[in-house]
Amino acid sequence: MVNKITIENLKAVYEGVLALNGVNLDIRQNEILGIIGPSRSGKTTLLKVLNRMIDFVPRSRVEGKILFDNLNIYTDIRLLALRRKIGMVYALPLPLPMSIFDNVAYGPRLHGTKSKSVLSDIVEKCLKASYLWDEVKDRLDSQAFQLSGGQQQRLCISRTLAVEPEVILYDEPCSGLDPISTAKVEDAMRELKEKYTQVLVTNNTKQAARVSDRTAFFLMGELVEVDNTKKIFTGPSDERTNDYITGKFG
Amino acid sequence: MGNAKLTQKIVFFLLGVATVMVIIPVILIFALILVNGLQAISLEFIFSTPKAGMTQGGIFPAIVGTLYLVLGTAAFSLPLGILAAIYLTEYASDNWLTRLIDIAIINLAGVPSIVFGLFGVALFVILLNFGTSILSGSLTLSIMTLPVIITASKEALNSVPKSFREVSYSLGASRWQTVRNVVLPNAIPGIMTGTILGLSRAAGETAPILFTVAAFYLPRLPRTVYDQAMALPYHIYVLSTQVPNVPVKIQYGTVLVLIVIVFFMNISAAYIRAKFRKKKQW
Amino acid sequence: MIKKFFESLIEKAIFISGITAIAIVVLIFIFLLKESVYFFLNNNLAEILFGMDWYPISEPPKFGFLPLILGSVLVTVGAIVIAVPVGLAAAIYISEVAPGWFKEILKTGIELLAAIPSIVLGFVGIVVLAPFIRNLFNLPSGLTAFAGSIMLAFMAMPTIVSIIEDAINSVPKSYREGSLALGATHLQTIRRVILPAASSGIMAAVMLGIGRVIGETMAVLMVTGNAAIMPTSILQPVRTLTATIAAEMGEVIQGSMHYYALFGIGFVLFVITFFINLAADMFLHRKKS
Numbered sequence: 001m002v003n004k005i006t007i008e009n010l011k012a013v014y015e016g017v018l019a020l021n022g023v024n025l026d027i028r029q030n031e032i033l034g035i036i037g038p039s040r041s042g043k044t045t046l047l048k049v050l051n052r053m054i055d056f057v058p059r060s061r062v063e064g065k066i067l068f069d070n071l072n073i074y075t076d077i078r079l080l081a082l083r084r085k086i087g088m089v090y091a092l093p094l095p096l097p098m099s100i101f102d103n104v105a106y107g108p109r110l111h112g113t114k115s116k117s118v119l120s121d122i123v124e125k126c127l128k129a130s131y132l133w134d135e136v137k138d139r140l141d142s143q144a145f146q147l148s149g150g151q152q153q154r155l156c157i158s159r160t161l162a163v164e165p166e167v168i169l170y171d172e173p174c175s176g177l178d179p180i181s182t183a184k185v186e187d188a189m190r191e192l193k194e195k196y197t198q199v200l201v202t203n204n205t206k207q208a209a210r211v212s213d214r215t216a217f218f219l220m221g222e223l224v225e226v227d228n229t230k231k232i233f234t235g236p237s238d239e240r241t242n243d244y245i246t247g248k249f250g
Numbered sequence: 251m252g253n254a255k256l257t258q259k260i261v262f263f264l265l266g267v268a269t270v271m272v273i274i275p276v277i278l279i280f281a282l283i284l285v286n287g288l289q290a291i292s293l294e295f296i297f298s299t300p301k302a303g304m305t306q307g308g309i310f311p312a313i314v315g316t317l318y319l320v321l322g323t324a325a326f327s328l329p330l331g332i333l334a335a336i337y338l339t340e341y342a343s344d345n346w347l348t349r350l351i352d353i354a355i356i357n358l359a360g361v362p363s364i365v366f367g368l369f370g371v372a373l374f375v376i377l378l379n380f381g382t383s384i385l386s387g388s389l390t391l392s393i394m395t396l397p398v399i400i401t402a403s404k405e406a407l408n409s410v411p412k413s414f415r416e417v418s419y420s421l422g423a424s425r426w427q428t429v430r431n432v433v434l435p436n437a438i439p440g441i442m443t444g445t446i447l448g449l450s451r452a453a454g455e456t457a458p459i460l461f462t463v464a465a466f467y468l469p470r471l472p473r474t475v476y477d478q479a480m481a482l483p484y485h486i487y488v489l490s491t492q493v494p495n496v497p498v499k500i501q502y503g504t505v506l507v508l509i510v511i512v513f514f515m516n517i518s519a520a521y522i523r524a525k526f527r528k529k530k531q532w
Numbered sequence: 533m534i535k536k537f538f539e540s541l542i543e544k545a546i547f548i549s550g551i552t553a554i555a556i557v558v559l560i561f562i563f564l565l566k567e568s569v570y571f572f573l574n575n576n577l578a579e580i581l582f583g584m585d586w587y588p589i590s591e592p593p594k595f596g597f598l599p600l601i602l603g604s605v606l607v608t609v610g611a612i613v614i615a616v617p618v619g620l621a622a623a624i625y626i627s628e629v630a631p632g633w634f635k636e637i638l639k640t641g642i643e644l645l646a647a648i649p650s651i652v653l654g655f656v657g658i659v660v661l662a663p664f665i666r667n668l669f670n671l672p673s674g675l676t677a678f679a680g681s682i683m684l685a686f687m688a689m690p691t692i693v694s695i696i697e698d699a700i701n702s703v704p705k706s707y708r709e710g711s712l713a714l715g716a717t718h719l720q721t722i723r724r725v726i727l728p729a730a731s732s733g734i735m736a737a738v739m740l741g742i743g744r745v746i747g748e749t750m751a752v753l754m755v756t757g758n759a760a761i762m763p764t765s766i767l768q769p770v771r772t773l774t775a776t777i778a779a780e781m782g783e784v785i786q787g788s789m790h791y792y793a794l795f796g797i798g799f800v801l802f803v804i805t806f807f808i809n810l811a812a813d814m815f816l817h818r819k820k821s
């Protein structure tokens with residue numbers, strides 16, 4: 001198995017708060033890595049470090065080494081290129097205030113694609129990949145806000161796909177969605193496995209059990225354990241993991 | 251209990267009376283200016299120069315001068331103010347320099363307009379040797395208008411949700427790309443509203459132009475930015491205090507024209523704001 | 533490549549604009565100081581600040597600021613005494629009492645007032661207010677400190693009303709509901725709960741009102757009668773700091789002591805408004821935290 005991302009001894013500090021403390025974790029090519037853990041255990045922070053959105057947090061500090069395809073993300077890769085390669089889907093659906101088409105085309109346009117026909121192809125491909133195409137193909141020009149929450153979230157996935165990332169990070173992508181929309185988003189993730197490496201942060205342990213190949217359990221900024229999903233949910237080696245997945249705390 | 255209710259009734263009534271006492275004069279002032287001013291308004295009044303020691307003729311040069319000054323002010327204060335607002339909201343990190351700039355702007359907003367006039371004389375008229383000219387006047391008015399434009403633009407920029415920026419950055423956009431594609435399009439209406447209001451204030455100001463540009467009387471229109479110009483607010487001052495025996499009609503007419511210009515700008519600003527509110531979905 | 537260049541160019545422009553904003557304030561300060569320092573150094577400071585005569589063109593000239601300062605103070609106090617109670621009443625009425633449609637009308641009225649240029653109000657002061665005051669008090673002229681105070685009270689009204697209104701509206705709903713639930717009347721709630729909670733906003737409004745009034749020039753110049761003498765009554769013509777600059781800058785010989793004296797007045801005004809604004813800002817921020 002090839003490691004897509006290698007995290008070594010990662011520490012992340014916000015003003016006065018130690019959010020991640022000595023995390024060592026590999027993320028493998030084409031897997032879906034589930035990340036679970038109680039609130040404030042540092043899950044979101046991990047994602048923010050990976051695509052360096054944490055740079056925007058004033059007075060935050062990151063220590064340790066993160067390799068992406070064996071390149072250090074802080075020294076060997078240009079920031080904007082890194083963000084293209086590691087895409088992010090947020091907890092709330094966050095469409096930009098523009099049309100469905102423009103939302104998906106936003107990234108490619110940034111990176112210099114101008115031709116209308118090329119853009120159309122990208123939009124169609126990405127909307128298909130997130131299972132949204134059939135629902136919106138007749139109204140690509142209407143405002144993204146007019147879509148339902150579930151549709152908006154899949155639109156956000158398409159938008160992320162459109163910049164051709166290699167890794168997609170999801171931060172509780174289904175927290176605001178009904179079960180049917182959730183199922184559709186999960187289907188999309190499974191479908192995307194073939195081409196992408198995905199990291200799924202979720203508060204819903206059942207979701208991790210359903211879609212992820214491996215699952216990592218975080219607690220108070222530390223990685224407690226990471227293993228095959230099946231193992232984590234049937235016989236975790238750490239007591240605390242067991243407590244968490246059986247609902248004893250969190 | 252009945253007593254408390256009665257007291258409340260009486261007090262509320264008195265509050266209402268006080269409020270109406272503020273509003274009624276406003277209405278009366280408008281009625282007065284409209285009724286008297288309309289008697290002066292004619293094509294000739296608008297399009298001819300003052301004659302016979304300003305006791306006859308029109309106010310064309312003053313109208314043109316005011317328009318030039320508004321344009322000149324816009325030319326300086328718009329780019330400078332909007333860019334400064336973008337710097338403050340999108341680029342500057344939260345440090346002492348930013349806070350200093352913020353304080354500076356708050357302070358600039360409170361400086362009396364006549365002090366801007368003095369500054370304009372010292373810097374533009376004398377030191378930079380622009381003389382009393384449209385250039386000096388516009389620059390002086392620009393500096394006075396700047397805080398209004400910066401404050402309004404900052405507010406408009408800040409009202410664009412943070413999440414839009416975050417999404418844009420996470421797709422690999424640079425700062426400027428994010429500003430250009432996501433922030434500005436959604437802030438433009440607010441920026442325009444504030445800007446127009448700032449300019450409308452500049453159109454009506456007298457003190458800053460008193461010694462930097464305003465001419466008592468000019469037989470011809472200004473040709474270059476180094477020329478002096480007449481301006482409506484100063485012309486009102488001249489007509490009502492400096493020249494004897496100007497028919498009241500002409501005075502009211504001049505006031506009416508200034509009011510119409512200023513209110514036209516205010517109403518456009520309100521229109522843009524209302525229209526955008528309706529369209530906004532976030 | 534060209535795009536990159538454009539991008540870095542515009543980002544430089546953005547940065548420079550931000551810096552310019554602060555540079556301007558510094559420049560204003562420097563210029564006022566530079567032009568007035570000569571005046572303050574070459575005259576006895578006590579004579580300036582406490583001198584009772586402002587005869588800038590007599591021989592020898594006398595540059596006592598006191599009549600001007602007192603003129604400003606008199607007119608300002610008069611205006612604030614009128615504007616604050618009325619403005620407070622209006623703000624309470626508009627935000628708490630007036631029914632929806634009436635509220636909109638009143639708010640529009642206040643906005644209209646804010647948009648009227650001061651020169652227009654000065655004009656109205658001359659043609660309407662001054663004759664009225666002359667007849668009312670049987671004076672030789674209606675152009676008095678009193679006329680100035682009324683005009684300025686009127687001009688400060690939009691500032692005062694809108695800031696107090698904001699302050700009242702930002703009092704948390706729960707305060708009001710708590711009080712009403714205890715059986716207090718609406719009026720009692722306003723007096724005991726809402727106004728105390730809005731007090732720093734009200735103070736900020738008073739401060740900004742004062743700042744607005746002290747800095748106002750044209751309307752005052754036109755309606756206060758313009759006599760640079762020690763004021764003894766509010767029914768007398770006076771001359772404010774701002775009006776003095778406006779009235780005399782036009783005739784002054786550049787480089788003369790009189791010229792520098794006017795910058796000295798400007799400097800004093802700058803300093804006064806600086807502290808007033810700082811105070812207002814402090815009150816506004818206290819409200820937030």
Ligand SMILES: Nc1ncnc2c1ncn2[C@@H]1O[C@H](COP(=O)(O)OP(=O)(O)OP(=O)(O)O)[C@@H](O)[C@H]1O
Pocket residue numbers: 014015017018019037038039040041042043044045046057203
């Ligand atoms: N911008 C920030 N500034 C300061 N502290 C922060 C910031 N963001 C997060 N933290 C702190 O860092 C810690 C980890 O937060 P993080 O958001 O990574 O947790 P999480 O596991 O994603 O929690 P949740 O499940 O609630 O989303 C928390 O203690 C949080 O308070």
Ligand SMILES: [Mg+2]
Pocket residue numbers: 043044045171
């Ligand atoms: Mg989180």
